[in-house]
Amino acid sequence: MSSIVYRDGYKYQLQETYALQIEIQPAAPIQTDFIDLDTAGNxxxxxxxxxxxxxxxxxDTLTFMRGSLVHDALYQLMRESHLDPKIHRDIADRILIRLCKEDGMWFGRAWWVYLGVKYFASFAADPADLKPPTQAPG
Structure with a gap:
């Protein structure tokens, strides 16, 4: 019998490539299986x-989806040690809030979201939080 290898904890899957100019400009281009970030912040x-x-x-509201996508991708780059959380985490959190507000999120909610990620999400950018693969059947 063959088995599958997967990672759990996901509930959305991007159906089209999404591109955005951001404030993070790494010294060298970053290319992973699903995330690319060039030195100009593309x-x-x-x-x-x-x-x-x-x-x-x-x-999960429409005003939160784009921000959560970009934020999760940037935190993944930090967990995988492509970006330094000490340098890039606050910028990623601010990008999240900017996108949420651009998409119509009420200022008060956006402020609470920012405080939430600022004070309670550091583990998600930590390389030790990399989701391990699971094999089924075990």
Missing amino acids: LSILKGYAWDGPSGPTY
């Missing part, structure tokens, strides 16, 4: 990328 999240959407005690 971020591409490729079709098929999976993410868990908005985290914490919140609702």
Whole structure:
């Protein structure tokens, strides 16, 4: 019998590549299976990328989806040691809030989202939090 290898914890999958200019400009281009970030700050999240959407005690709303996608991709780059969390985490958190506000999120909610990621999400950018693969059947 053959088995599958997968990672759990995801609930959304990108159906088209999404590209955005961001404030993070790494010294060298970063290319992973699903995320590319060049030295000019051009971020591409490729079709098929999976993410868990908005985290914490919140609702998954349309004003939160784009921000959560970009934020999760940037935190993944930190977990995989492509970006330094000490340098890039606060910038990623501010990008999240900017995108949420651009997409119509109420200022008060955006402020609470920012405080939530600032004070309670450091583990998600830590390389020790890299999701291990699971094999089924075991």
